[in-house]
Amino acid sequence: xxxxxxxxxxxxxxxxxxxxxxxxxxxxxxxxxxxxxxxxxxxxxxxxxxxxxxxxxxxxxxxxxxxxxxxxxxxxxxxxxxxxxxxxxxxxxxxxxxxxxxxxxxxxxxxxxxxxxxxxxxxxxxxxxxxxxxxxxxxxxxxxxxxxxxxxxxxxxxxxxxxxxxxxxxxxxxxxxxxxxxxxxxxxxxxxxxxxxxxxxxxxxxxxxxxxxxxxxxxxxxxxxxxxxxxxxxxxxxxxxxxxxxxxxxxxxxxxxxxxxxxxxxxxxxxxxxxxxxxxxxxxxxxxxxxxxxxxxxxxxxxxxxxxxxxxxxxxxxxxxxxxxxxxxxxxxxxxxxxxxxxxxxxxxxxxxxxxxxxxxxxxxxxxxxxxxxxxxxxxxxxxxxx
Amino acid sequence: xxxxxxxxxxxxxxxxxxxxxxxxxxxxxxxxxxxxxxxxxxxxxxxxxxxxxxxxxxxxxxxxxxxxxxxxxxxxxxxxxxxxxxxxxxxxxxxxxxxxxxxxxxxxxxxxxxxxxxxxxxxxxxxxxxxxxxxxxxxxxxxxxxxxxxxxxxxxxxxxxxxxxxxxxxxxxxxxxxxxxxxxxxxxxxxxxxxxxxxxxxxxxxxxxxxxxxxxxxxxxxxxxxxxxxxxxxxxxxxxxxxxxxxxxxxxxxxxxxxxxxxxxxxxxxxxxxxxxxxxxxxxxxxxxxxxxxxxxxxxxxxxxxxxxxxxxxxxxxxxxxxxxxxxxxxxxxxxxxxxxxxxxxxxxxxxxxxxxxxxxxxxxxxxxxxxxxxxxxxxxxxxxxx
Numbered sequence: 001x002x003x004x005x006x007x008x009x010x011x012x013x014x015x016x017x018x019x020x021x022x023x024x025x026x027x028x029x030x031x032x033x034x035x036x037x038x039x040x041x042x043x044x045x046x047x048x049x050x051x052x053x054x055x056x057x058x059x060x061x062x063x064x065x066x067x068x069x070x071x072x073x074x075x076x077x078x079x080x081x082x083x084x085x086x087x088x089x090x091x092x093x094x095x096x097x098x099x100x101x102x103x104x105x106x107x108x109x110x111x112x113x114x115x116x117x118x119x120x121x122x123x124x125x126x127x128x129x130x131x132x133x134x135x136x137x138x139x140x141x142x143x144x145x146x147x148x149x150x151x152x153x154x155x156x157x158x159x160x161x162x163x164x165x166x167x168x169x170x171x172x173x174x175x176x177x178x179x180x181x182x183x184x185x186x187x188x189x190x191x192x193x194x195x196x197x198x199x200x201x202x203x204x205x206x207x208x209x210x211x212x213x214x215x216x217x218x219x220x221x222x223x224x225x226x227x228x229x230x231x232x233x234x235x236x237x238x239x240x241x242x243x244x245x246x247x248x249x250x251x252x253x254x255x256x257x258x259x260x261x262x263x264x265x266x267x268x269x270x271x272x273x274x275x276x277x278x279x280x281x282x283x284x285x286x287x288x289x290x291x292x293x294x295x296x297x298x299x300x301x302x303x304x305x306x307x308x309x310x311x312x313x314x315x316x317x318x319x320x321x322x323x324x325x326x327x328x329x330x331x332x333x334x335x336x337x338x339x340x341x342x343x344x345x346x347x348x349x350x351x352x353x354x355x356x357x358x359x360x361x362x363x364x365x366x367x368x369x370x371x372x373x374x375x376x377x378x379x380x381x382x383x384x385x386x387x
Numbered sequence: 388x389x390x391x392x393x394x395x396x397x398x399x400x401x402x403x404x405x406x407x408x409x410x411x412x413x414x415x416x417x418x419x420x421x422x423x424x425x426x427x428x429x430x431x432x433x434x435x436x437x438x439x440x441x442x443x444x445x446x447x448x449x450x451x452x453x454x455x456x457x458x459x460x461x462x463x464x465x466x467x468x469x470x471x472x473x474x475x476x477x478x479x480x481x482x483x484x485x486x487x488x489x490x491x492x493x494x495x496x497x498x499x500x501x502x503x504x505x506x507x508x509x510x511x512x513x514x515x516x517x518x519x520x521x522x523x524x525x526x527x528x529x530x531x532x533x534x535x536x537x538x539x540x541x542x543x544x545x546x547x548x549x550x551x552x553x554x555x556x557x558x559x560x561x562x563x564x565x566x567x568x569x570x571x572x573x574x575x576x577x578x579x580x581x582x583x584x585x586x587x588x589x590x591x592x593x594x595x596x597x598x599x600x601x602x603x604x605x606x607x608x609x610x611x612x613x614x615x616x617x618x619x620x621x622x623x624x625x626x627x628x629x630x631x632x633x634x635x636x637x638x639x640x641x642x643x644x645x646x647x648x649x650x651x652x653x654x655x656x657x658x659x660x661x662x663x664x665x666x667x668x669x670x671x672x673x674x675x676x677x678x679x680x681x682x683x684x685x686x687x688x689x690x691x692x693x694x695x696x697x698x699x700x701x702x703x704x705x706x707x708x709x710x711x712x713x714x715x716x717x718x719x720x721x722x723x724x725x726x727x728x729x730x731x732x733x734x735x736x737x738x739x740x741x742x743x744x745x746x747x748x749x750x751x752x753x754x755x756x757x758x759x760x761x762x763x764x765x766x767x768x769x770x771x772x773x774x
Contacts, residue, residue: 189703194704243719294628294663315628316576
């Protein structure tokens with residue numbers, strides 16, 4: 001009960017602080033739907049909350065209409081545009097959380113790396129890091145200045161949300177950011193970053209330290225700006241062996257979490273392809289672990305008990321199927337997790353651009369309705385918390 | 388002991404059959420180094436055998452010299468060239484097994500699909516499977532006719548090996564072949580093949596059945612032609628959820644293995660990204676499981692006991708490191724597996740094209756020397772088998 005109250009109090013304080021500190025015209029309403037935040041903390045909920053990775057994305061015709069007029073980076077850097085597409089899935093699909101439209105690579109760009117988005121290839125750094133000299137050139141990040149456009153987008157989105165649902169901010173993990181910064185673009189073999197960690201581990205650690213500082217500052221600024229939760233994406237965790245994951249990735253993630261933890265905002269960790277040592281991930285300080293679709297969410301819950309909440313983990317490709325198949329596969333995930341709070345429904349990866357929005361709407365509506373029965377017991381015990 | 392003797396007898400019979408049935412000039416010598424075959428069957432060995440996935444590949448200047456003169460498909464289809472590059476790592480690196488130079492996609496091509504190799508993209512099927520009609524057009528494979536060039540390459544390679552080391556043949560799993568045949572090329576999202584299994588599972592199963600028949604016929608023909616072991620690559624296993632892996636992949640792999648098992652040749656199953664249900668993989672009928680480098684080979688051995696041998700699983704990127712680091716990482720794998728037979732050293736994935744051959748030679752020499760102490764006990768017990 002103490003946890004509930006102090007959490008509510010802190011949320012109230014952060015709302016007050018946010019309202020006081022913001023420019024005129026920005027008002028922050030009380031959260032009308034806090035299911036997502038309660039599920040992050042394993043507090044009782046009336047139903048399982050749902051949001052979708054890449055929910056503000058190309059599968060929506062409304063997103064494509066904006067994207068047709070502006071390139072991807074302009075959308076990231078123009079708060080009005082970022083806000084517009086962030087709000088689209090709230091209005092159109094009815095998810096239980098918004099996630100600010102941005103990219104994990106805004107951090108390296110703000111540290112001084114030229115960043116381009118190439119059609120058909122994805123993000124590209126034309127001058128990747130190749131030496132200690134390149135590492136020295138990376139500037140110390142002041143997110144309120146260097147990434148002011150994200151903070152402005154957060155403020156504007158909060159206004160647009162008017163407290164309907166919580167807002168999530170995110171960052172790439174130091175390892176995943178380093179991989180991009182050294183490879184220069186996506187890679188099949190990751191030979192350049194692997195070459196770095198095996199041949200010059202000292203330089204690798206120096207870079208990871210610098211990136212971890214930047215990510216910490218960035219996430220802290222996002223929280224100050226008003227996000228209600230943060231997610232750390234370790235997209236390339238799965239290319240490391242178990243020992244290397246600990247040394248070059250998880251250690252830095254733990255550090256970031258311990259530093260932002262004081263803010264009492266839920267932290268979600270999504271480390272893709274890390275099926276081993278779930279207990280170690282659960283001990284990272286994160287409140288929630290995101291799972292890809294090769295995991296059995298029920299078995300993971302059994303293994304971890306009540307240490308963390310779990311987010312996921314429907315195969316995104318199920319959304320290509322007919323409506324009945326979508327429902328039956330979604331039901332399997334609900335059943336596997338079982339009764340009680342601590343589950344945030346999501347896909348096991350971002351939604352593909354060629355999914356029909358109706359299919360996602362079917363999924364979201366189904367979870368909202370079907371999941372009620374998994375929370376009857378919690379609510380009968382009268383432990384429901386309202387903030 | 389019965390297993391040993393019947394195995395030896397069968398090997399002898401197959402050698403006799405092979406020698407009798409072959410054209411003049413082809414002679415098959417007794418195997419001088421059968422460490423690999425013994426390790427596949429968990430029979431005592433003097434040291435841990437080692438071979439390397441993609442050992443006949445671009446990292447070797449000698450391979451690139453051939454490749455400069457001929458395109459990839461010509462190399463596959465010209466027995467003399469396929470033999471030349473298959474033998475290179477035996478002569479140059481000293482591995483304990485040869486693997487016939489070929490490609491998993493020779494099966495779909497032989498079933499009638501036009502197949503091209505595009506520089507920078509990889510294999511491409513310009514007319515991928517899109518309908519039941521396309522499926523009907525796939526012809527029933529007669530490997531001794533349609534893939535005669537592989538059989539000829541096997542015969543010629545056996546001659547070139549003169550019994551120095553065993554020869555491995557391989558096939559893609561039905562699921563992995565289907566993925567290529569439906570996507571038309573490599574994919575990030577695999578949306579087309581996923582669309583197929585979720586929207587027309589009947590057609591998917593009809594195709595998988597057809598491909599499984601072809602793979603069975605192909606592997607059987609390879610065994611007749613003289614390969615001493617076969618490996619089934621399920622490269623895209625990891626994109627399936629657990630239930631889907633069982634339904635669309637493992638079921639067909641089991642079927643193939645049960646049909647070729649009568650040949651008493653060791654079967655290696657390398658299903659990438661399938662970290663769950665190791666017990667189910669071990670129950671597939673395979674003698675050996677290949678592991679990628681995110682697994683802990685010691686923990687897997689503990690979990691599976693003596694059900695199967697294990698192959699793997701050094702991170703290929705370790706070969707970018709200095710010699711001492713290569714040795715220390717290799718030693719970790721030997722230590723993790725521990726004492727006794729049942730380990731075939733390999734990388735957790737194919738060797739990258741930009742590794743220096745000296746680095747691989749360092750690894751191979753180190754394993755040959757260092758692993759002796761892990762087999763002292765077996766040999767003291769006098770259970771050594773010679774075939």
